[in-house]
Amino acid sequence: MTSPRRADPRTILVVGGGTAGCALAALLRKAGLAVDMVEAMADWNVYGSGITLQGNALRVLREIGVWEQVRARGYSTDGVSITTPDGTVLFTQQDAHTGGEDLPATLGMQRPALQEILTEAVRAAGTGVRLGLTVEELTQDQDGVQVVFSDGSTGRYDLVAAADGISSSTRTMIGITEKPVPTGMGIWRTPAPRPAEVTRTHLAYGGPAFIAGFCPTSETTLYAYLVEPNRDRAGIDPATYAEEMRKLAAGYGGHWDAIRDSITDSSQINYTWFDRHLVEGDWHRGRVVLVGDAAHGCPPTIAQGAAMSLEDASVLAELLAGADTWDDALLTAYRDRRMPRVRMVVDASVQIGQWQLDGVRDADVPALMARTMTVLKELP
Structure with missing residues (x-):
């Protein structure tokens, strides 16, 4: 699997236009490569x-060139306030500046706003974007990948980057069998108006839920979330989501009183399970490589x-842009460079939830967080 540098740009197909896919496409275009999505x-x-976006x-968003737009539409914070279920603040912990001291420790923003900024960057970079389309078939040889799309059209590429999410069909198509595994928790999320006094994330551990939290996402908005044991999603009528979330939020006070009153529109509420996912072997097969949630x-x-998805995009774009040859060694180097950091984050994230599921009251969550953030201060 070799691809010597040619006068014409090598071509990459990015499958999936979420955070990882948009970041990768924008960075590859900045490097002068031809990209379709x-x-x-x-x-x-x-x-x-x-x-919530940490430093x-x-x-990476600054590397893409969208930091100023993100800063303008998000809400920068410097710490997390830990509270009792009634809203009493026990202490405030300062967040680590994992992106350097010249960037905020943390920024919250509305998820659709981030998507809008990234999609605008992808189009502005000159990426060929086709919407409402999926990959139906991949056929590889030593020189490239022949792709058949869901509308019957075809294309040929030097590389295909699968950024189509945690349930990636591309991952399955190339024979990587790992799938996400539920951890036993589920989360309710909703947007809400931001009280002026809410200037950072608030987290309450205990009460009716494992975690009750909220984070500012703009000057006027926040998002609130409640974590509980996962339920059978098929058994919950989406029309009752607002009622279900209000019931769970009834055990919390302070700013939750205003947040709870605002929970009226079930269509604005998202309920998902927590999953653990990590592809343990290679993150590629031939000329098809996994990025972001498709891999972890x-x-x-x-x-x-x-953050892990954005870092994947940054590292892969750097390696592809800097290499005369795209081969197994290069794509293995990408996976090897990312794996220790990603595994640390996946394991720490799951461990915190498992301590709660097991009712471990003396778990040293701050120490685990501190160790993790110290590593994340280093460049990926």
Whole structure:
């Protein structure tokens, strides 16, 4: 599997237009490579109430060139306030500046706002984008990948990057069998108006839920979440999501009183399970390579899922742009460079949740977080 540098740009197909796919496409275009993208959703939208981005995620967004837009539409914070269920603040812990001292420690923003910024960057970079399209067939040889799309069209590429999420069909198509495994927790999320006094994340451990938290996402908004033992999603009528979340939130006071009153629109509420996912072997087969959630995923207990996907995109783009030859050694180097850091984040994220599931009251969560963040301060 070799690809000597040619006068014409080598071509890459990015499958999936979420955080990892958009970041990779934008970075590859900055490097002068020819990039096409296909995204299954015809409106290219990402649903969700909010996202927490720590400094190492912001560092990649700055590399892409969208940091100023992200800063303008998000809400920068410097710490987390730990509270009792009634809202009393016990202490405030300062967040680590994992992206360097010149970036905020943490920034919250509305998830659709981040998607809009990234998709605009992808288009502005000159990526060939086709929406409402999936990959139906991949045929590889030593020189490239022949792709058949869901509309019957075809294309040939030097490399295919699978950024189609934790349930990646491309991953299955190339014979990688690892799949996400539920950890036993589920999370309710909703957007809500931000009280002026809420200037950082608040987390309550205990009460009716394992975790009750909220994070500012703009000058006027926040997103709130409640973590509980996972339920059979098929047994919950989506029309009752607002009622279900209000019931669970009834055990919390302080700012939760106003947040709870705002939970009225079930269509704005998202309920998902926590999963652990990590492809242990190679992250590629021939000329098809996994990026982001297609390769790994974890509960949001340390808010590093998006950061790991963004770092994947940065590292893979750096390696592809700097290499005369795209071969197994290069794609293995990508996986080897990412694996220790990703495994640390996945394991730490799952461990925090498992301590709660097991009722471990003396778990040293701050020490685990401190060790993890110390590593994340280093460049990926």
